[in-house]
Amino acid sequence: MYTYINTIYKDKGNFMKLRFKIKRMLAILLSTAAALSVAALCACGNGGNSNNGSGNGGNEHTCEYDKGVVEKEASCTEDGIKRITCKICGKTIKITVDGGHKYGDWVIVTPADCANEGQESKTCKSCGGTVTRVIERTQHSFDEYVPTDEEYHRAECNDCGEGQYGEHDMKNGRCTECGYETGDTLGLEFESWIEEGYMLTGIGYNAGAKQIKIPATYKGLPVIAINDNAFDESQLLKSIIIPAGVRFIYNSIGEYPNPFAVCSYLEEIIVDEDNQTFSSDNGVLFSKDKKILYRIPMAVEEFTVPEGVTEIADGAFYGCSALKKISLPQTLVKIGKKAFENCRELVEITIPQSVELIDEYAFNNTSLLNATFEYIYYDAKGFNKYAMLGSLLKSSSTAASYLKNKYASYSFIKVDPPSVN
Numbered sequence: 001m002y003t004y005i006n007t008i009y010k011d012k013g014n015f016m017k018l019r020f021k022i023k024r025m026l027a028i029l030l031s032t033a034a035a036l037s038v039a040a041l042c043a044c045g046n047g048g049n050s051n052n053g054s055g056n057g058g059n060e061h062t063c064e065y066d067k068g069v070v071e072k073e074a075s076c077t078e079d080g081i082k083r084i085t086c087k088i089c090g091k092t093i094k095i096t097v098d099g100g101h102k103y104g105d106w107v108i109v110t111p112a113d114c115a116n117e118g119q120e121s122k123t124c125k126s127c128g129g130t131v132t133r134v135i136e137r138t139q140h141s142f143d144e145y146v147p148t149d150e151e152y153h154r155a156e157c158n159d160c161g162e163g164q165y166g167e168h169d170m171k172n173g174r175c176t177e178c179g180y181e182t183g184d185t186l187g188l189e190f191e192s193w194i195e196e197g198y199m200l201t202g203i204g205y206n207a208g209a210k211q212i213k214i215p216a217t218y219k220g221l222p223v224i225a226i227n228d229n230a231f232d233e234s235q236l237l238k239s240i241i242i243p244a245g246v247r248f249i250y251n252s253i254g255e256y257p258n259p260f261a262v263c264s265y266l267e268e269i270i271v272d273e274d275n276q277t278f279s280s281d282n283g284v285l286f287s288k289d290k291k292i293l294y295r296i297p298m299a300v301e302e303f304t305v306p307e308g309v310t311e312i313a314d315g316a317f318y319g320c321s322a323l324k325k326i327s328l329p330q331t332l333v334k335i336g337k338k339a340f341e342n343c344r345e346l347v348e349i350t351i352p353q354s355v356e357l358i359d360e361y362a363f364n365n366t367s368l369l370n371a372t373f374e375y376i377y378y379d380a381k382g383f384n385k386y387a388m389l390g391s392l393l394k395s396s397s398t399a400a401s402y403l404k405n406k407y408a409s410y411s412f413i414k415v416d417p418p419s420v421n
Contacts, residue, residue, distance in 0.1 A: 074099035076127045114140045115160040144219035145178035153178035179217035199225035207233045216243040228252035238267045244274035257315025257338040
């Protein structure tokens with residue numbers, strides 16, 4: 001008990017000593033501040049008695065200094081000195097004029113990007129000296145994800161090309177981040193098209209593929225078009241699956257009239273049921289309303305164009321080397337360019353009365369021996385007399401020869417015969 005009380009008193013004694021020291025320091029500081037205040041107000045002259053009335057030297061005042069005289073110019077590396085004089089008492093003091101560089105604004109020397117740091121500098125207006133500093137790398141600007149395989153997708157930086165990979169987040173058979181759907185063909189080539197979506201332009205590394213399923217989206221936008229040469233490297237292709245968003249399939253002015261004409265082993269074209277522009281029936285590509293026949297499979301030997309079809313599109317039967325027999329409907333109005341070109345087994349055809357236009361090269365390089373026109377003025381003799389080619393056609397020729405060889409590059413247009421009085 002005694003030890004505890006003694007400890008308390010010892011601590012109390014130390015505390016009292018510390019308290020005394022603090023009071024003493026505060027007193028010293030207050031005295032110093034008071035002395036400085038008096039000195040500022042004291043006589044600045046020669047120290048004479050304030051009661052003798054001689055000069056300003058004995059009058060207490062606050063000094064008012066002039067602009068001063070520079071005794072030493074400040075420089076970029078050294079401080080300067082200026083002498084200033086009190087306007088009242090004439091007292092002079094010297095003050096330091098800060099030196100140092102006078103830099104302009106920062107100027108970018110090398111821009112930073114997501115791959116490299118940049119650099120900027122500023123220049124002293126006095127001596128021309130420069131200082132530089134590093135600009136930190138910018139953030140990557142990643143594009144939308146593109147599927148790389150059945151498990152992963154990749155986004156590429158638009159600036160440096162660096163890739164960022166992620167795993168598919170599959171919900172109901174579709175990745176929510178890249179749009180990959182189970183069964184989509186990977187590695188296809190696309191180009192941005194009319195700011196609404198993408199156009200398929202090539203098959204990439206799928207030259208040996210037997211089936212291509214075109215994805216519904218690419219980089220977050222719908223696939224809306226198929227270019228005329230998209231399948232040029234797909235000779236072995238047997239099946240093409242077209243998504244709902246495709247609205248354009250472009251024809252070519254080159255050797256192959258449409259994207260599918262090069263696919264020598266094509267067996268079917270399948271169109272998503274939700275597509276509002278195209279449709280398919282038993283592997284044949286039609287317009288949505290079934291009025292235009294765009295393409296049939298290559299290996300067909302006999303084919304009946306359905307009633308209701310008004311147009312056989314350019315190259316619809318191009319290269320169908322096995323085709324021997326074709327039946328055309330009474331609703332047919334137009335047979336497009338190169339529609340039956342290179343159908344080497346085709347030896348006869350009947351052109352319905354409804355047909356108004358047979359476009360150029362429609363029957364080029366076929367084996368036609370007999371072409372029958374249901375319209376009376378489209379037989380060999382009538383065709384000579386009333387077709388737009390008029391006197392260019394010789395009466396000794398047959399309708400088949402007109403279509404096949406001599407006038408392959410012309411279009412045949414149906415015309416009514418002149419009235420007979």
